[in-house]
Structures are given as structure tokens and as C-alpha cells.
Amino acid sequence: MTDTPVVRRRQWLTDSRRTHLFAYALVVPVLLLIIGLIAYPFGFAIWVSFTDRVIGSVGNFVGLANFEYLSRNATFGAAISNTIFLVVVTDILKLGIGLGLALLVNQQLPGRGLFRSFLMLPWAMPAFVAFLTWRVLYQPVGGGLNLVLTQTGIYPHVIDWLGQRPTAMPSVILASVWRGFPFWFISILAALQSIPKELYEAARVDGANAWQRFWMVTAPGIRQVVLVTALLSSIWTANAFEHVWLLTQGGPSDATMVFPVLAYFGMQTQRIGEAAAVSVSMMPVLLVLLFAVTAVMQRDDER
Amino acid sequence: MKTVHLRGFNRARRIVVSAVIISALMAGTSGFATGQDQPYSGTQLTYWGGLIFSEDANQLLSDTIAQWGEANGVQTEVVMINQNETVQRVSAAVESGTMPDALDLSLDLLMIMSRQNVFAPLDELYNRVGEAQGGWYGSIDLATDTTEVAGGRTGLPFGASGNLLLRRTDLLEAAGFDSAPATWEELVAQAEAVNAPPVSGLGLALSNVGDGNVQASVLQSFGGRIANDAGENVTIKSEETRTYLTWLKDAWDRGVFPPGNATWDGAGDNQVYLSGQTAFIANTGSVGIAARNDDPELYEFTAYSALPAGPTGTISPITPQVRAVSATSDNQQAAMALLEHLSQPEFLQEYYKLAIYGPVLQGQAGFEAFNGEDPIHAGLLDLVQKGTAPGYPDVYNSAYADFMANFIVPKMAQRVVIDGWDFDRAMDEAQAAGQAIYDKY
Numbered sequence: 001m002t003d004t005p006v007v008r009r010r011q012w013l014t015d016s017r018r019t020h021l022f023a024y025a026l027v028v029p030v031l032l033l034i035i036g037l038i039a040y041p042f043g044f045a046i047w048v049s050f051t052d053r054v055i056g057s058v059g060n061f062v063g064l065a066n067f068e069y070l071s072r073n074a075t076f077g078a079a080i081s082n083t084i085f086l087v088v089v090t091d092i093l094k095l096g097i098g099l100g101l102a103l104l105v106n107q108q109l110p111g112r113g114l115f116r117s118f119l120m121l122p123w124a125m126p127a128f129v130a131f132l133t134w135r136v137l138y139q140p141v142g143g144g145l146n147l148v149l150t151q152t153g154i155y156p157h158v159i160d161w162l163g164q165r166p167t168a169m170p171s172v173i174l175a176s177v178w179r180g181f182p183f184w185f186i187s188i189l190a191a192l193q194s195i196p197k198e199l200y201e202a203a204r205v206d207g208a209n210a211w212q213r214f215w216m217v218t219a220p221g222i223r224q225v226v227l228v229t230a231l232l233s234s235i236w237t238a239n240a241f242e243h244v245w246l247l248t249q250g251g252p253s254d255a256t257m258v259f260p261v262l263a264y265f266g267m268q269t270q271r272i273g274e275a276a277a278v279s280v281s282m283m284p285v286l287l288v289l290l291f292a293v294t295a296v297m298q299r300d301d302e303r
Numbered sequence: 304m305k306t307v308h309l310r311g312f313n314r315a316r317r318i319v320v321s322a323v324i325i326s327a328l329m330a331g332t333s334g335f336a337t338g339q340d341q342p343y344s345g346t347q348l349t350y351w352g353g354l355i356f357s358e359d360a361n362q363l364l365s366d367t368i369a370q371w372g373e374a375n376g377v378q379t380e381v382v383m384i385n386q387n388e389t390v391q392r393v394s395a396a397v398e399s400g401t402m403p404d405a406l407d408l409s410l411d412l413l414m415i416m417s418r419q420n421v422f423a424p425l426d427e428l429y430n431r432v433g434e435a436q437g438g439w440y441g442s443i444d445l446a447t448d449t450t451e452v453a454g455g456r457t458g459l460p461f462g463a464s465g466n467l468l469l470r471r472t473d474l475l476e477a478a479g480f481d482s483a484p485a486t487w488e489e490l491v492a493q494a495e496a497v498n499a500p501p502v503s504g505l506g507l508a509l510s511n512v513g514d515g516n517v518q519a520s521v522l523q524s525f526g527g528r529i530a531n532d533a534g535e536n537v538t539i540k541s542e543e544t545r546t547y548l549t550w551l552k553d554a555w556d557r558g559v560f561p562p563g564n565a566t567w568d569g570a571g572d573n574q575v576y577l578s579g580q581t582a583f584i585a586n587t588g589s590v591g592i593a594a595r596n597d598d599p600e601l602y603e604f605t606a607y608s609a610l611p612a613g614p615t616g617t618i619s620p621i622t623p624q625v626r627a628v629s630a631t632s633d634n635q636q637a638a639m640a641l642l643e644h645l646s647q648p649e650f651l652q653e654y655y656k657l658a659i660y661g662p663v664l665q666g667q668a669g670f671e672a673f674n675g676e677d678p679i680h681a682g683l684l685d686l687v688q689k690g691t692a693p694g695y696p697d698v699y700n701s702a703y704a705d706f707m708a709n710f711i712v713p714k715m716a717q718r719v720v721i722d723g724w725d726f727d728r729a730m731d732e733a734q735a736a737g738q739a740i741y742d743k744y
Binding site: 052054055056057069072073074140141158160163164165168249250251252254255267268269271272 | 397415500512580705721735736
């Protein structure tokens with residue numbers, strides 16, 4: 001009778017269980033960190049978006065009232081279309097520039113290392129410095145771009161780059177692409193360097209021309225990296241605040257209004273329920289993007 | 304070189320004189336303090352001061368608080384914060400429970416946050432300070448009354464600002480204009496007369512920043528109203544607003560606004576004026592101070608006047624700056640004692656000379672700063688005595704403050720001049736957006 005508990009204990013704590021418990025014990029700290037730093041703020045933001053919470057008050061559950069309010073707001077509609085347009089166009093341009101430069105720098109060129117470092121400068125520069133510099137360049141009077149255009153006689157009139165609807169969004173896109181293309185460049189370059197040279201030699205032996213070698217060897221080799229880069233870049237661009245804020249503050253009118261700036265305006269008036277609703281509204285789009293990229297990558301892995 | 308040396312000497316002299324005066328005061332009060340009990344001895348106070356354009360004024364505030372702390376056995380910590388970041392800092396502090404014991408803030412923020420019981424009531428202190436110095440100016444008294452939203456007064460005014468019209472006399476006199484424009488039409492006419500790119504006539508902001516809200520004053524001077532007399536229903540869609548928009552569109556079409564004014568940040572008009580690119584701006588006077596320090600010639604050629612009038616007169620709102628005590632502070636009495644000390648004439652005499660604020664108490668009108676020698680301070684005194692209360696003729700309540708924080712009027716203006724919307728469509732959007740805000744209160 002006195003041995004029974006010992007026997008039971010031995011039966012419960014088997015080697016397998018001990019291994020599992022040890023594994024769980026190792027995972028727990030990370031799990032707690034994820035819950036504390038990601039899951040809780042994430043869930044809290046979603047909860048707040050369903051409340052009328054303002055700074056200094058707990059707020060009450062108001063259902064979809066914040067989303068209904070936003071849907072009636074013309075600026076919210078502009079923020080949706082502007083954010084999507086900004087993300088898509090900047091990603092395409094960054095892909096084109098990043099891929100082109102990566103293919104160029106991947107060749108055996110003199111001074112290649114220096115050139116690579118030089119291309120990383122926009123990425124290394126603090127965002128606020130970069131965008132404030134662009135703002136100065138765009139100044140109607142005394143701005144670098146207008147000086148170049150007028151002094152060279154290319155265009156004799158001053159252009160209000162940031163102050164009029166037709167040029168405001170292209171100006172923001174240009175500055176964003178300049179700042180963001182190095183990330184694409186370095187990611188694609190790394191992928192290019194991981195493609196075995198033998199594949200290109202075999203393609204040459206088979207008579208493949210340059211385009212065929214790119215399409216049949218290079219493109220599949222960098223596909224996964226491009227997908228991941230596109231995902232990250234899209235999320236960063238969609239959530240970026242400083243490029244629009246420092247250049248146009250969402251204006252003129254709502255020509256460059258994007259989700260983060262709209263959420264910031266909500267915070268300025270202490271209505272964090274509405275501000276959270278703006279941020280939460282963007283989540284479905286990003287989730288669809290996330291699942292699509294993940295699905296494509298999984299399919300690639302299974303092949 | 305001589306001028307620079309002299310200016311440096313003046314600044315140093317001001318600081319030294321200020322320090323001597325304050326030290327003398329402290330010596331007097333510290334004698335009192337050591338002779339009596341130090342009721343707040345051993346406590347710690349954190350104070351968030353709002354940075355203003357004058358470094359000397361900022362330093363004087365910090366030094367005065369530190370010296371008060373030493374005299375009273377209170378350990379003080381002064382954190383000077385950029386006033387553009389006050390909303391974010393205070394919001395984060397409220398949510399995280401890390402509010403300072405006392406702070407400087409704008410009336411808008413005080414009005415919005417007082418609804419959440421963020422600040423301690425200051426009625427007794429407010430009355431005591433007012434009675435000791437000839438009473439508060441009526442407009443200040445009315446504007447800072449938070450009784451309706453907080454059950455008492457939560458802000459202690461310490462300075463008033465507002466927009467003056469700054470004009471380039473060299474350009475305007477050359478064009479035959481010797482006096483300030485009396486009406487908005489005259490303003491556009493004068494601006495058009497000197498409009499010669501790269502110099503633009505009329506440097507008013509139309510962007511989504513505080514400066515853009517000057518357009519609300521223009522609208523109101525044309526007879527337009529944000530809301531009804533009860534301050535509950537938005538009435539921005541009106542014939543008066545249409546008249547205002549007609550004036551604006553006409554001025555825009557004449558090309559008198561500087562390029563980029565629809566996306567200026569808070570410093571946009573300052574930079575344009577200081578770089579000589581515009582003949583007029585509406586500004587608190589900080590630009591004049593900057594010109595005095597950095598561009599004496601521009602300072603010489605700058606004149607100050609009240610904002611022009613519309614069909615219903617001049618709307619020139621006063622913007623009081625206030626100090627408040629956090630409701631969560633463990634040292635509220637010590638914080639209130641500090642605020643009372645900072646309201647004493649001995650400190651404010653010196654502070655007003657350096658800061659760009661008008662007086663808030665009747666007794667302060669006799670301070671040296673407001674003797675008329677300095678045109679900026681004279682203009683601010685005039686503004687406090689003749690200007691309109693915040694929001695006037697509208698009711699200044701939390702909904703109005705929220706409405707202004709959402710820049711509904713400059714956005715409406717942008718719809719007309721940037722997007723080319725017709726007046727009805729622009730007014731409809733402003734009406735709906737404004738009513739949605741008012742419905743929350």
C-alpha cells in the first residue's frame with residue numbers, strides 16, 4: 001500500500017512525457033513573449049476598435065459603430081484606394097529597379113563591391129532624414145527639382161510637386177521607391193548568388209538565349225525571395241507613416257491620405273476607438289496578402 | 304559684428320538680470336520658507352513645460368521651477384516638451400498612468416481631456432490668483448471655464464496668443480499701400496498688387512494643421528457658423544459659408560497664395576515669410592521674434608495688425624495657454640503651490656519680456672513687456688483686450704475643439720480649390736463630417 005503512489009508517479013512521468021515537458025518548458029518563455037508582445041496588443045487593438053474609447057476612459061462596446069462612421073467618411077474611402085495604389089505601384093517599381101540593379105551588380109564588374117555599398121545608402125539613411133530631404137527637393141521655390149528643370153530649360157515653370165493632386169501621389173511614390181528599392185536589390189542579389197552556375201551553363205549548352213535563361217533559370221531561382229520581399233515590403237509600405245506625413249500629411253485634400261496617417265489624425269483627437277478601427281480595417285487586406293503568399297510558397301515547396 | 308556682439312550681450316544681460324531678480328525673490332521667499340514649515344518638503348514634482356520659440360523664456364521657466372523646489376525642499380524635475388508633441392505625450396501618459404504632476408497645455412487639449420477627469424480642479428487657486436492681480440480678462444475667464452465638462456476649473460491660464468496679421472511694409476508701401484487691410488477683400492487686393500513670383504501675396508495656410516484653422520475665423524467673419532447657439536447641431540452649410548468660399552475661390556484663382564500652402568506643416572507659413580516669399584501671413588508673433596534675431600531687415604519691414612474684418616466684423620480668437628495639475632498626482636497641493644508661484648508678477652514680469660504671450664490678468668497690462676515699445680507684445684495686448692473669445696460666435700465646447708482638431712474647415716477649402724468641387728458638395732461633406740463629430744458629445 002505504501003508503494004502505490006510511487007508506482008503511479010513513475011507510470012505518469014514516462015521518458016516520453018519528460019521529454020515533452022522539457023520541450024514545452026523551453027517553448028514557454030517564447031510563447032509568453034509572443035502572447036505579451038504580439039497577441040495581447042493585437043487582440044486589444046481589435047477590441048478597442050469595437051468601443052468608443054477615448055484617452056482617459058475605458059469606453060463602451062459600440063459594435064460596428066466605428067466602422068460604420070468610417071465608411072461614411074469620404075477620406076476613409078480615399079485612404080483605402082490610396083494605400084492600395086501606393087503599395088502596388090511602389091512594389092512594382094521597387095521590383096523593377098531592384099531586380100535590374102541586382103542583375104547588373106551580379107555580373108563580374110570592376111568596383112562591384114563599392115557599387116553595392118553605394119546602392120544601400122538610401123536604405124541605411126534614417127527615414128525622416130530621407131523624406132525631409134525629399135520635401136526640400138520638392139519645394140516649389142528653391143527646391144532642387146524645380147531648379148534643375150528651370151535652369152536647364154527642360155520646363156520653364158515652377159511645379160508645386162506636393163501641393164496639387166496630379167503630382168502629389170507620384171511625388172510620394174518616387175520618394176518611397178528611392179528609399180525602399182535597396183531592400184529589394186539586396187534580397188534579389190542574395191537569391192541570384194544562390195543559383196548554381198551549372199544551371200546557366202547547362203542552359204547555354206542547350207542553346208537557351210539570354211531571355212530563356214532568365215525565364216527558365218533565374219526567375220524560378222529568385223521566385224520565393226521575391227514573394228517574401230513583396231510581402232514584407234507591402235506590409236511595411238501599408239503601415240509606413242513617415243513618408244506621407246513628412247511630405248504631404250495626407251494632402252492636398254485627401255490626395256495622399258493613407259491608413260496610418262488617418263489613424264494618426266484619430267489619435268490626435270484622442271478617439272482611440274476610431275483610430276484602432278482605421279488600423280483594423282487594413283488587416284483583412286494584409287491577411288489576404290499574407291495567406292496568398294504563404295499558399296504560393298507552400299505550393300512551391302510541395303513541388 | 305558689432306551688432307551680433309551687442310545682441311549676445313543683451314541676451315546674456317537679460318538672463319543675468321532675470322537670474323538676479325529671481326534669486327533675490329527666492330532669497331526672500333526661502334527666508335520665509337525656512338522660517339516657516341516647508342509643507343511640501345521631501346516631495347518630488349515632475350513638470351512638463353511647453354517649449355516656446357524663446358530659448359531664454361524656456362530657460363527662465365526651468366530655472367524658476369528648480370529654484371522654487373530648492374527653496375521649498377521639493378525635488379523638481381522639469382521636462383520641456385515640443386508643443387507639437389503635447390497631444391501624443393499626454394495621451395500616452397494618461398493611458399499608461401505616467402502623467403506628470405503638473406504641465407503646460409493648450410486650451411483645446413484641456414477642454415477635450417477634462418471630460419475624462421484627467422485634471423484636478425483648480426477653482427480655489429484660480430480665484431485667488433485672479434483676485435490678487437486685478438481679475439482675469441473676460442475673454443480668458445470665459446474661454447477657460449471647464450465647469451460644464453469637468454465640474455470645475457481645471458486650467459490656470461498663464462499666457463494668451465492668437466493670430467496677428469504680419470505684412471511686409473517695404474513691398475506694400477512701394478505698391479501704394481500705407482495701412483493694414485481692413486477687410487478680407489482689401490487683403491486680397493493688396494496681396495495681388497505685390498504678387499510677383501517667387502513672392503506670393505497671401506501666405507495663409509490651407510493645410511491640415513493648426514494654422515489652417517485660421518480659415519475658420521475667416522469663415523466666421525463672413526457670418527458663417529460652425530454650429531447653432533446651443534453648440535449641438537452643425538450649421539456650416541449656409542449662404543454665409545458660400546460667401547466665404549466665393550471669396551476664397553476668387554483669391555485662389557487670382558494666384559495670390561504661395562504654392563504648397565495646401566500641404567504646409569506647422570512651420571510652413573513661418574518659413575515662407577522668413578525666406579521673403581510672401582507679403583502677408585497670419586501668425587502668433589513667433590515669426591517676428593525669429594526675424595528680430597536672424598533678419599533685422601525683415602523685422603524692420605514687418606508691421607503687425609489685427610486680422611481683417613468680414614461682413615460681420617473681425618473674428619480674432621484668443622488662444623489661452625494653461626497650466627494644469629494631474630488628477631492622479633500624489634502631490635497635488637505642492638503642484639498647485641508651484642503653479643501659484645509661477646503666476647506671481649515677479650516671475651511673469653520677466654517671463655513675458657522673453658515669451659510671445661499676451662497677458663491673461665488685468666494687472667499684467669502694466670508690465671514692462673506691454674508698454675508699447677515692442678510691437679509684437681503691443682499687438683498681443685491689443686488682441687487680449689479686443690480679440691474674440693475662442694470659438695466666438697460659436698460655442699467653444701469639446702465638440703468645437705474636436706471639430707477644429709479634425710481641420711474640417713481647411714479640408715472644405717481644399718475640396719474647393721484643390722479638388723474643384725462645387726460649393727454645395729464641399730459644404731455637404733463638411734456638414735456631415737462636422738455633425739458626426741458633434742453627435743459624439
